[in-house]
Every structure is written in C-alpha cells, then in structure tokens.
Amino acid sequence: MPSVRVGVIGVTGGVGRTLVKQLQAQAPWLASRGVNFEISSVANSKKMAFQVPSTDRLDWSSLLQQGEPLDTQSFLDSMKPRDSDQHCLVFDCSASEAVAQLYLGALHSGIHVITPNKRLTSAPLEYCKAVQQAQWHCPNGSPRPHGQAKRVLYEAAVGAGLPIITTLQDLLSSGDEVQSIQGILSGTLSHLFNSYGPGQSFARLVQDARAQGYTEPDPRDDLCGMDVARKVLTLARECGVAMELGDVQVESLIPADMPAEMSSEEFLTSFSQYDSVMQHRLEQAAAANRVLRYVGCVDIPNRTCSVALQEFPQDHPFAQLSGTDNIVSFHTRRYSPQPLTIRGPGAGLEVTAAGVFGDFLRLLRSLGYAV
Numbered sequence: 001m002p003s004v005r006v007g008v009i010g011v012t013g014g015v016g017r018t019l020v021k022q023l024q025a026q027a028p029w030l031a032s033r034g035v036n037f038e039i040s041s042v043a044n045s046k047k048m049a050f051q052v053p054s055t056d057r058l059d060w061s062s063l064l065q066q067g068e069p070l071d072t073q074s075f076l077d078s079m080k081p082r083d084s085d086q087h088c089l090v091f092d093c094s095a096s097e098a099v100a101q102l103y104l105g106a107l108h109s110g111i112h113v114i115t116p117n118k119r120l121t122s123a124p125l126e127y128c129k130a131v132q133q134a135q136w137h138c139p140n141g142s143p144r145p146h147g148q149a150k151r152v153l154y155e156a157a158v159g160a161g162l163p164i165i166t167t168l169q170d171l172l173s174s175g176d177e178v179q180s181i182q183g184i185l186s187g188t189l190s191h192l193f194n195s196y197g198p199g200q201s202f203a204r205l206v207q208d209a210r211a212q213g214y215t216e217p218d219p220r221d222d223l224c225g226m227d228v229a230r231k232v233l234t235l236a237r238e239c240g241v242a243m244e245l246g247d248v249q250v251e252s253l254i255p256a257d258m259p260a261e262m263s264s265e266e267f268l269t270s271f272s273q274y275d276s277v278m279q280h281r282l283e284q285a286a287a288a289n290r291v292l293r294y295v296g297c298v299d300i301p302n303r304t305c306s307v308a309l310q311e312f313p314q315d316h317p318f319a320q321l322s323g324t325d326n327i328v329s330f331h332t333r334r335y336s337p338q339p340l341t342i343r344g345p346g347a348g349l350e351v352t353a354a355g356v357f358g359d360f361l362r363l364l365r366s367l368g369y370a371v
C-alpha cells in the first residue's frame with residue numbers, strides 16, 4: 001500500500017507537468033524517508049484517468065485522450081481515503097474557479113488539497129473561511145481529533161516558490177502586528193517592466209512572457225491587474241482583513257476600448273495596436289528619470305488594498321529587480337523602521353512547482369514523516 005495517494009488536476013499544464021517531474025525525480029529520496037506515493041488520478045480541463053501506469057516517461061496528454069470525460073466530483077470521489085490510515089491529496093494545478101469550489105467537499109471527504117491556484121483565497125470570503133475552518137473541523141462542526149486535520153495549502157499562489165505566505169503566517173502566529181505590505185507581486189508584470197525600453201513593443205514582451213510560462217493561462221488576467229489583486233487580497237485576508245475581491249482598487253493595463261469577447265490568441269495580436277499607449281507612459285516616466293513598476297499595497301489600519309502602475313526613482317529597490325523578480329516588504333511592529341523583505345523569481349514553471357512541492361513537504365511533516 002502506498003502511504004500517500006496523489007491526484008493531479010491540470011497535469012497537462014505547465015506547473016502540473018513540472019510538479020509531477022519533480023515528484024518523480026525525488027521519489028527515491030522520499031521513499032528513503034518512508035514516503036511511498038502513488039499518482040492514482042489525473043485530469044485536465046476535458047478528461048480524467050484513474051489507471052496511471054507507474055513510469056516516469058508518461059505522455060499525460062496521450063494518457064488523458066484515452067481517459068473519461070472530466071467529472072470533477074467523480075475525480076474527487078476516486079481520491080477518498082480507503083481507510084483512516086491512508087493519506088490522500090489532490091494537487092490542483094489549474095486556474096479554475098470551478099475546481100476551487102470543490103475544495104470544501106474534498107476536505108470533508110478526508111482529502112488534503114495543495115494548490116498554486118488563487119481562486120480559493122480570492123473566492124467570496126464566506127467560502128474561503130469555510131474551507132479554512134474545514135481543515136480543523138468535521139462537517140458537523142466538531143473539532144477534528146488531534147492529528148486528523150485535513151489541510152489546504154497554497155504557498156505558491158503568491159510569489160510562486162517564494163516563502164511569502166508561510167512567512168506572513170509565522171509573523172502573525174508569533175504575535176507580530178502587520179501594518180502594511182507593499183510589493184511587486186507579478187512575475188509577468190515584473191518581467192515586462194524590467195525589460196521594457198524605448199521603441200520596444202510591449203505586446204511582444206507579453207507574448208514572450210507567455211511563451212516562458214510566466215503568465216496566467218489567459219494573460220489578460222495578468223494585464224488587467226486581477227492576478228495581483230487576488231494576491232494582495234490573499235495577503236490582506238491572512239492579516240484578518242475581511243475584504244472581497246471587488247474591494248481592491250485595481251488599475252488595468254488593458255485599454256478600456258479593447259473588446260472583451262476575444263480568444264487569448266486574438267487578444268495578444270490586437271494588443272500590439274495599443275503599443276503607443278504604454279510607450280507614452282514609459283516616456284513620461286523617463287522624462288522624470290523614473291521607471292514604471294506595477295505595485296500592490298495592503299494598508300491594514302485603513303483596511304484598503306490597491307494595485308496600480310506607478311513611477312519610481314532609479315535608486316528605489318523596486319527599480320533594481322530583474323527577470324521575473326517579485327519583492328514584498330512586510331512593515332510590522334517588530335520589523336520597523338526596516339521592513340522584512342523577500343525577493344526572488346516570482347513566476348516560472350520550475351520555481352512554482354517547487355513552491356507546491358514545498359507545501360507537500362510541509363504536509364508530510366505535519367503527518368509525522370521525517371522529510
């Protein structure tokens with residue numbers, strides 16, 4: 001019997017397939033620590049499969065082509081623990097709201113959830129709280145027995161592999177008080193503004209970011225600011241601020257007159273017609289010897305969150321980033337006047353999958369494994 005049964009939603013996507021490769025590469029080490037896992041169910045947006053051969057040379061798309069049409073409830077049912085000693089875990093590597101809506105049922109069925117999907121922590125607050133509660137409480141409201149928690153972990157939803165959520169949770173749980181959080185929280189937008197220069201096509205840079213695996217499945221989610229809005233909302237809620245996604249003030253980088261009814265491919269082609277709009281903003285900033293950066297802010301005392309394109313002087317830490325770097329500063333009672341700052345690549349398949357893997361290790365530790 002494997003000690004951990006694993007299901008992967010989004011196995012044909014960039015993060016899903018990279019995560020599985022990382023898990024397979026580390027399988028001998030995990031086995032040496034007593035963790036034998038089995039990937040028993042996989043799915044993408046159309047199909048699911050329950051007979052997964054145990055080889056590390058699988059073509060997930062071909063396997064799924066021969067699978068059954070996706071029925072997410074049946075997928076979760078297949079993942080239910082067969083007895084109380086079995087640990088079952090679903091990795092949700094989609095960006096689907098519908099999948100995030102299933103987490104509550106998954107926890108109630110005894111299945112742990114690990115995800116880089118932001119659709120849980122930016123869902124309506126009531127649902128988000130219900131899922132958090134379900135980790136520690138049975139469906140009838142009674143506390144789960146000691147050692148029987150069913151966890152939902154989402155470190156990679158903010159900053160990919162950077163330890164942002166766990167750091168914030170540790171600050172708060174150890175009694176610190178967060179006053180504000182400020183940062184560059186999009187790997188895509190960081191990459192764009194770190195590389196963007198006079199005469200360059202902004203739309204071409206977006207296409208490049210997509211090809212590198214940095215963007216959301218639909219890059220408009222990055223450009224309209226909602227990806228960053230979801231991240232700042234996640235951080236604000238960790239601090240106890242009861243806000244909804246609609247309360248975040250968002251500056252979109254998508255021109256208002258662009259039609260919404262387009263495929264992401266059509267959007268990327270049409271977006272180049274608007275290159276002069278961003279070039280103008282760049283010229284304005286450069287005239288004042290400043291750079292453009294897309295920044296998210298959480299103001300705890302005032303209970304506000306905002307995300308916007310701002311200008312910064314050349315010597316500001318936000319102007320010193322490169323590649324997909326994220327940077328986030330926690331201004332707290334203990335970390336004052338100097339904030340606690342975390343910086344590093346904040347998008348990309350390997351680092352994101354590594355962030356999800358980190359949550360897997362945290363879960364295994366909480367289950368008593370020496371990993």
Ligand SMILES: NC(=O)C1=CN([C@@H]2O[C@H](COP(=O)(O)OP(=O)(O)OC[C@H]3O[C@@H](n4cnc5c(N)ncnc54)[C@H](OP(=O)(O)O)[C@@H]3O)[C@@H](O)[C@H]2O)C=CC1
Pocket residue numbers: 009010011012013014015016043044045046070093094095096098099116117118156157159160187213214215216217346347348349352
């Ligand atoms: N890329 C990055 O750098 C980072 C990504 N993330 C998050 O990781 C997640 C995955 O991103 P990424 O791998 O880049 O995205 P991809 O578009 O490459 O992959 C998404 C996967 O999810 C599947 N999927 C979509 N909708 C559903 C659904 N309703 N039910 C089941 N499966 C579904 C897709 O299936 P199909 O192949 O059929 O379309 C695909 O396999 C997203 O939530 C993203 O926000 C977080 C941090 C960084």
Ligand SMILES: N[C@@H](CC=O)C(=O)O
Pocket residue numbers: 157158159160185186187188189214215216222227346347348
């Ligand atoms: N599209 C996102 C991926 C990580 O969350 C980004 O660019 O930051």
